[in-house]
Amino acid sequence: MAFLRSFGIGASIARTTLAWVRNDPKSDALRRSNFQGREVTLAGGPALAVGATAGAAFGAPTARLAAAAVTAGAVSGAVGFYDDIVGNRPEQKAAKGFAGHLGALREGRVTSGMAKIVGVGAAGLVASALIGSGRSSRRGRGTDILLGAGVIAGTANLLNLLDLRPGRAIKAGTILGAPLAAGRNAAMTAGMLGASSALLPADLNEEIMLGDSGANAFGALLGVAFTARSGTAGRVVALAALASLTAASEKISFTKVISGTPWLRSLDELGRRPPRA
Known part of the structure; x- marks a missing residue:
């Protein structure tokens, strides 16, 4: 019952937020052209960030875990939305990837x-500290908190890297979240999946775009759910995998890999609008 309530709350709040943002008089500033040249709106980003955060917080079994979800989801969604808006300016577009942003920082x-x-990194650190650690030593607890912060920020970044085609980030998030939707803290994950499921049809139909706001928030919340259920070993393995994928993204195109792998391409294109002739 708690699972279904959280799922429903996440879905309802995501739909309500999407309608509110799209009807705002200033929503024209959120219009963008996607990879096929179709006009979409970035309203999907804040809708997913708000819906998934609220759903996760409602489904959290403790106040500290709810606070971790709110911190990770709200902050990641907010700074992602800032990048969606400001990052579209010409002087911002020149910096690509972590290396590009770091190079710009060196230039002042x-x-x-x-x-x-x-x-996102700061939000991940605070959220991980709220989740805590079961280890007895101060060094052990500190290590677990740092690992958890890396997992939360890394998952946020991974979904953002995948958000290059309609529905791709939500599908990837659903696959990552499926194992977390059973057992301990399942209702928390249900809230996130409810929000993402509610927005998936509009995303696949190329009406909305998640942008950094939605992808970062969804990924960070999945990172919180995983961190809350894992110990040191699990966090180390997850962080190593995330770091490897992030490093690989600087050298190879995930889109090209997906297009060149038949089963991945089929999954990626499932439910999507046909390409323009």
């Missing part, structure tokens, strides 16, 4: 992307 320029990186 703080890009919106760097602000997002710092914000």
Whole structure:
């Protein structure tokens, strides 16, 4: 019952937020052209961030875990939204990837992307500290908190890297969240999946775009759910995998890998609008 309530709350709040943002008089500023040249709106980002955060917090079994979800989801969504808006400016577009943002910082320029990186990292650290650790020593607890922060920030970044085609980030998040939707803290994950499921049809139909706001928030919340259920070994393995994928993204195109792998391509294209002739 708790699972279904959280799922429903996440879905309802995501739909309500999407309608509210799309009907706002200033919503024209959120219009963008996607990879096929179709006009979409970035309203999907804040809708997912708000819906998934609220759903996760409602389903959290403790106040500390609810606070961790709110911190990770709200901050990651907010700094992601800032990057979605400010990062579209010509002077911001020149900096690509972590190396590009770091290079701009060396030149004395703080890009919106760097602000997002710092914000997501700080939110991950606070959220991980709220989750805590079961280890008895101070060093052990500190290590677990740092590992958890890396997992939360790393998962946020991974979903953002995948958000290059309609529905891709939500599908990836659903796959990552499926194992967390059973057993301990399942209702928390249900809230996130409810929000993402509610927005998936509009995303696949190329009406909305998640942007950094939605992808970062969804990923960070999945990181919180995983960190809350894992010990030191699990966090180490997850962080190593995330770091490897992030490093690989600087050298190879995930889109090209997906397009060149038949089963991944089929999954990626499932439910999506046909390409323009």
